[in-house]
């Protein structure tokens with residue numbers, strides 16, 4: 003028991019590691035604030051593109067979505083982080099992470115928005131068009147607002163996954179929370195920083211998890 | 226320009242050299258993925274069944290464990306298992322650490338999905354079955370679960386696919402799966418062609434799985 | 450082709466197919482100002498398709514459609530501008546669930562007619578008052594009864610000051626006790642001089658309010674005439690049977 007406390011919940015170590023962890027935490031927050039809006043916007047664009055009449059565009063979208071859904075995000079991230087510099091494109095670690103996540107998460111958000119758009123009854127579209135709204139206006143003012151509302155649980159669920167995904171950035175040496183924790187661990191020879199990082203993730207994300215499981219129960223009960 | 230691109234990302238010589246390694250990784254990835262899926266779904270189902278007994282303390286513990294596993298990034302769990310647990314004397318191989326972490330995460334999601342499925346079966350089904358003399362377990366086994374499982378298939382499939390792709394995380398703790406092989410070949414040769422090969426291996430493995438997921442989703446459409 | 454200058458809506462030789470299924474097989478229809486034309490006919494005879502072609506929710510395969518003499522099938526016509534002038538009311542209301550009654554009515558006023566917010570809201574309130582729902586302006590569709598929802602849908606259309614209103618079975622989805630309130634609004638519209646085309650099976654309403662009744666069958670107009678004639682002494686036995694089947 004004592005050993006457990008000394009190895010995992012060592013307050014002295016925590017005090018040493020705290021500044022590093024805090025910096026890592028802010029990097030994770032920053033990453034989330036960049037990656038989530040980018041992914042949502044990208045996903046919306048993908049979903050809208052899949053509603054256009056041109057078959058070429060729709061097929062491109064399907065290929066894009068399936069391609070990036072089949073790629074494990076870490077593979078994509080490494081490919082971009084290690085491969086692009088060979089083309090003399092240097093995005094830096096943050097840029098590489100942002101690009102990899104944009105490609106990955108926009109295909110997931112895209113699928114969610116697409117399902118949402120499909121869930122809006124055709125009559126809504128027809129009613130809007132019958133009052134003279136253009137196709138784009140109908141999307142923007144009538145279909146997308148309802149679509150979004152219909153898929154809020156899925157959007158939150160995906161966002162939770164995206165936040166957790168930011169931990170992959172540690173692999174390409176972006177100093178976010180997990181990277182900071184591992185760095186602190188190797189400096190202190192103690193696992194406390196890693197446990198602390200876990201607790202930080204838990205405290206921040208647990209409310210989302212609770213909210214989601216309430217949504218899920220309600221959704222499936224309505225089915 | 227095009228030649229350089231080909232030379233950098235599709236260098237046949239380097240690809241040929243490391244091809245056997247990637248194939249090795251390919252099979253290890255499959256092994257790991259299958260082990261995760263079997264253990265994760267079985268555990269999730271078991272937990273959901275236990276939860277159906279509605280024993281206060283037990284259910285509280287299940288919910289707490291599930292919540293923790295859903296809130297923590299899988300990579301954090303793997304690193305805890307592989308780098309933190311040894312400091313208190315619990316040692317496991319990188320493969321086991323990755324397998325255990327992913328299986329537990331899948332079990333947590335699967336439990337939630339199965340449980341939601343069980344709740345979705347109308348109360349009248351329980352009452353009708355019990356009124357014909359079926360026991361609690363018989364009702365669960367023959368009446369409730371068959372109905373619950375059907376509606377859980379699409380969300381469970383999608384979740385399983387997503388978590389299975391997490392096998393790539395094993396690369397971080399040096400499990401010799403595809404990504405690890407590709408990455409180490411890349412650092413030996415200082416050429417990204419092995420990464421391309423790895424990416425192709427993942428496409429070969431997961432594109433069919435993604436299509437399976439799509440098919441399942443339309444076949445068992447459950448939402449609304 | 451010569452056309453009727455006085456007509457509000459003029460449909461000539463309208464054909465529409467879905468794949469190999471020919472749904473409209475040459476329909477001619479002229480609706481004059483302040484006229485209420487009633488369209489009846491068996492299910493699947495093409496009534497909805499006819500209305501939906503009139504504002505190009507469906508694209509006709511052949512024929513012409515003129516609104517106040519302007520060919521709306523012409524390639525360069527601004528269909529969104531045309532649609533403002535053609536009000537449409539659907540069987541299933543199709544109110545926007547994410548907007549309240551006022552929002553439902555103001556959306557097109559602001560985005561299509563380009564009115565500033567206060568003006569749009571004033572016009573919307575006037576339309577809502579006309580259907581007797583001014584006090585429900587802040588209610589969301591799910592807080593309204595079916596009859597109230599359909600009246601909001603009518604307000605949404607009339608707020609744009611259309612020259613003709615198309616009704617596709619506006620009372621079919623309503624509980625019987627709610628039908629009257631919607632018909633009352635339609636009657637008021639008619640009395641104020643609105644030109645209307647109504648697909649419906651409300652025979653009593655047709656008898657008292659329609660100028661003309663059209664019977665459609667298999668994508669054609671089988672017979673048309675004043676309600677008294679078509680209901681009491683139709684030329685076709687087919688129509689007599691149909692009317693007997695829906696009049697209890």
Ligand SMILES: Nc1ncnc2c1ncn2[C@@H]1O[C@H](COP(=O)(O)OP(=O)(O)O)[C@@H](O)[C@H]1O
Nearest residue numbers: 467470472490491492493494495496497498499
């Ligand atoms: N979008 C469509 N695609 C294919 N067939 C359609 C479509 N809309 C209507 N139809 C068919 O056209 C015929 C006429 O339909 P409709 O105009 O709705 O008839 P009514 O309103 O008189 O009942 C029906 O056989 C219907 O199945």
Ligand SMILES: [Mg+2]
Nearest residue numbers: 496497498618
């Ligand atoms: Mg109809």
